[in-house]
Amino acid sequence: MANSKGKEACKVIACYSDPGRSRHLEDEIYDKVVDLTEYAKRQRWWNRLFGKNSGPIAEKYSVATQIAIGGVSGWCAGYLFQKVGKVAATAVGGGLLLLQVANNSGYIQVDWKRVEKDVNKAKKQLKKGTDQAVPELNTFVEKSREFVKKNIVVTSGFIGGFLLGLAS
Numbered sequence: 768m769a770n771s772k773g774k775e776a777c778k779v780i781a782c783y784s785d786p787g788r789s790r791h792l793e794d795e796i797y798d799k800v801v802d803l804t805e806y807a808k809r810q811r812w813w814n815r816l817f818g819k820n821s822g823p824i825a826e827k828y829s830v831a832t833q834i835a836i837g838g839v840s841g842w843c844a845g846y847l848f849q850k851v852g853k854v855a856a857t858a859v860g861g862g863l864l865l866l867q868v869a870n871n872s873g874y875i876q877v878d879w880k881r882v883e884k885d886v887n888k889a890k891k892q893l894k895k896g897t898d899q900a901v902p903e904l905n906t907f908v909e910k911s912r913e914f915v916k917k918n919i920v921v922t923s924g925f926i927g928g929f930l931l932g933l934a935s
Contacts, residue, residue, distance in 0.1 A: 830920055833918075833920040833921045833924065834920060834921075834923070834924035835924065836921060836924065837920070837921040837922060837923065837924025837925040837926075837927075837928060838924040838925070838927055838928035838931075839928060840925055840928065841924060841925035841926060841927060841928025841929035841930075841931075841932060842928035842929070842931050842932040842935075843928075843932065844925075844928075844929055844932060845928065845929035845930060845931065845932020845933040845934075845935075846932035846933075846935060847932075848929075848932070848933065849932065849933050849935075
């Protein structure tokens, strides 16, 4: 065992003492390092996490640019969602308040039996429509999942920006 190590050490020393062999050894090591670098470029971390077909569509942009694009668009969407949500909640709440005031003042009469009948009819239609919509919903979920897999960097920036937009 010790003898084989000694022979390998002599070979290495001989390589460095001979400039021709030394250059050949350096070229061989360089080729292996370049091959490893190219392999690392092809094997992105999201490929291991999400599969081989993943990778951002916007791959021509740097990661920082993708995060910035996702963050800015997410912030805008979150901010608008917050503002529109407040307006919608105010409108619905105000409308219900006005209806209650009108009902108590005697301006309108509510036929509660008819309301109950219509609500039950709507429930039946929703149950019937839900069974038919399941394949379409599954297709939408699969398409969304594939989009997120292919654009993981932009998506993560969008989610962060959306949450910041909701908070601002």
